[in-house]
Every structure is written in structure tokens, then in C-alpha cells.
């Protein structure tokens with residue numbers, strides 16, 4: 001990982017599809033909020049991490065929607081020069097070249113597309129939330145264990161959804177209907193919960209889209225009634241655009257955190273850990289419910305000391321924050337045959353341990369298999385984390401362990 005403010009974009013400058021000038025095709029309607037990201041504010045170690053795509057590709061249907069105008073304005077403000085409207089609704093040209101070139105081009109491209117009805121339909125997402133809502137699919141970072149590997153087909157391009165009103169309408173239609181966290185003793189008070197980070201890191205592209213701020217504001221100001229709440233996980237730190245929003249305490253922002261050895265080795269293109277913790281503190285002080293997604297936990301040498309230090313740094317960051325509402329979700333590392341295959345294609349030199357012989361195969365009710373740590377290792381990790389969270393972060397609620 002570099003200390004640069006922008007994710008390092010691999011250099012594969014190739015055209016994707018014959019363009020239509022964006023200025024010709026975009027509708028001339030004012031965006032609902034002032035265009036452009038909030039000014040970046042530095043964390044303790046320098047500038048926040050902002051991904052600047054090399055290419056922005058807008059499908060013809062997306063170009064007709066008002067939210068696209070805001071996205072284009074934000075991309076221009078960020079310095080993106082290659083912004084093109086495509087002649088059709090397919091983002092083509094992504095598969096040319098060898099595997100390395102396909103990966104590099106996809107990871108440096110933001111596609112602006114229309115989410116079809118199948119994508120907009122909220123789905124249950126246990127144990128995190130009653131429903132999943134996707135503001136985008138794909139992520140510009142380069143985590144060598146990426147959760148999206150094997151889940152999303154095709155080149156790993158980031159697709160932001162331009163029909164934001166339709167996407168967010170799933171909150172209106174499904175508020176009051178949840179069965180994952182709704183009605184439970186521990187989390188029923190959250191109302192109907194909607195997870196925004198199932199297929200993307202929404203904060204990682206927020207300076208280019210503004211979609212997250214719009215969702216937080218609508219839910220926070222009661223546009224969808226009192227029932228819903230939002231939640232998302234991030235490895236980014238650019239929270240300047242969120243601190244002043246009327247969030248109403250109805251969005252929980254969880255920061256994905258890890259031992260320095262894991263984050264430093266495997267989480268390319270993300271904000272560094274001190275900056276994530278600083279962002280956590282800023283949002284807690286702005287009144288947001290906050291959380292830790294400690295994932296993927298790995299029993300690296302000295303893991304007790306490394307994770308203990310991490311929890312202590314969280315405690316120090318939140319010391320003195322009045323009435324902080326902190327949760328923890330802990331997820332151990334796992335992989336599937338499909339995700340391993342994709343990850344080895346993306347990161348052939350990775351040192352990530354994905355050795356089936358050192359794992360326990362766990363079968364789902366649908367016949368799929370995932371490889372988790374052996375039972376004795378899981379027991380050690382679970383026992384240590386349960387005690388450590390209770391003693392080092394006594395105000396935190398541990399929501400789940402897996």
C-alpha cells in the first residue's frame with residue numbers, strides 16, 4: 001500500500017467502446033444536492049484515500065438519469081478526464097488482453113449503469129441485516145482475500161447505479177418486513193435493517209457518486225418512516241462528507257479493521273489502519289452508531305498481541321466520546337474453490353494461505369463448500385476474541401462471530 005491519496009491505478013490505457021461525448025447525451029437537470037465531494041480532510045498520517053478512476057463509462061440509459069449528472073460532476077471535480085457515454089447499455093471492451101490487463105483495466109474503470117429490477121429487489125442477508133440494498137457492485141481496492149471474488153462474474157469493474165431513486169425505493173417497500181434482525185432481542189430496536197456493503201465498499205466511491213449521503217439523509221430525515229436503519233462496512237476513511245449529514249442515528253458505520261500484518265500485506269488500495277481508526281472516531285463524535293468488522297481474522301504469528309493492540313487503539317480513539325454506540329462483528333478467514341481460483345488469477349504471487357489441507361471443509365445446505373480453520377483453531381480464536389472485546393472494549397456489543 002502506498003501513502004498516496006489515490007489508489008494506484010495500473011496502467012492499461014485502452015479505449016473500451018466508441019464514445020458519445022458525455023455533454024451531448026446527459027440530461028440537463030439539476031442534481032438534488034450540490035455536486036462535488038466534500039473537501040478531503042487529512043487523517044493522522046496524511047490525506048484520506050480517494051480512488052480516482054482512469055476511465056468513467058456511462059451506459060446510454062444511465063446517461064438519461066439525473067443522478068448521473070451528479071456523478072459526472074463529481075468525477076470531473078476529482079480530475080477524471082476520460083468520461084464517455086456508451087452507445088448502448090452494455091459496458092463492453094473490458095475483456096480484451098491477458099488476465100492481468102483485464103484486471104487492471106476493470107479496477108481503473110467506474111461504470112455508471114442502471115440497476116435492473118432483479119438487482120433492486122432486496123434480499124435477506126443474515127447475520128448482518130434484514131435486507132441487502134446495493135448502491136453499486138464492485139470495488140476499486142485490491143484486497144488479496146476479496147469477498148467479492150467468486151461472487152460477481154466477469155472483470156472486477158465498479159458499477160455505480162444511476163437509478164438511485166429506484167434502488168432506494170427498496171427501503172420503502174421492505175421497511176417493517178424483516179426477519180433477520182427485526183424482532184430479535186439483541187437488535188430488534190434497530191428497526192428494519194438494510195445492509196449497503198454486500199457487493200461494494202460504498203464509502204470508497206462516495207466522493208464520485210454521492211449515493212451514500214443521499215441514502216443516509218433520506219433515512220435519517222424519515223423519508224421512509226421510522227422503521228428502517230442502514231448499515232455498511234468500509235476500509236476507507238474519507239468521511240468529511242458524512243459528518244454533517246442529518247443521519248438521525250439511523251446509519252451504523254462499521255470500519256473493517258485487522259491486525260497490521262494482515263492489513264499491510266493483503267489490503268492494497270485501502271486506507272491505512274490509523275486513518276480508518278481516526279475516521280471511526282470522527283463519525284462517533286458526529287453521533288453515528290459505529291462498529292468494527294474485524295475481518296478476516298487470521299491466526300498469524302503473534303496474533304493475540306496484534307489483535308490486542310488493534311483493540312487497544314480502538315479504545316484509545318473512542319476514549320471520551322460521549323454515549324458511544326459501538327458494535328463488533330468478527331469473521332474468520334475462509335475461501336471457496338471458486339474464490340480461490342479467482343484470487344489466484346488476480347494475485348498469482350499472493351502469500352495468502354488458501355491450503356485445503358490446513359482447513360476444515362464446511363458444506364452448505366445447497367451443497368457448496370467453504371474452507372474454514374480447523375475446530376481447535378476456531379475455538380482458540382473465538383475464546384480469545386470474546387474475552388478481549390469484553391475486557392478491552394467493555395462498552396461494545398459483540399453481534400456475531402463466524
Ligand code: SF4
Pocket residue numbers: 138139140141142143145146147148199200201235270
Ligand atoms: S475493500 Fe472489500 S470489496 Fe473492496 S477489494 Fe477489499 S475486500 Fe474486496
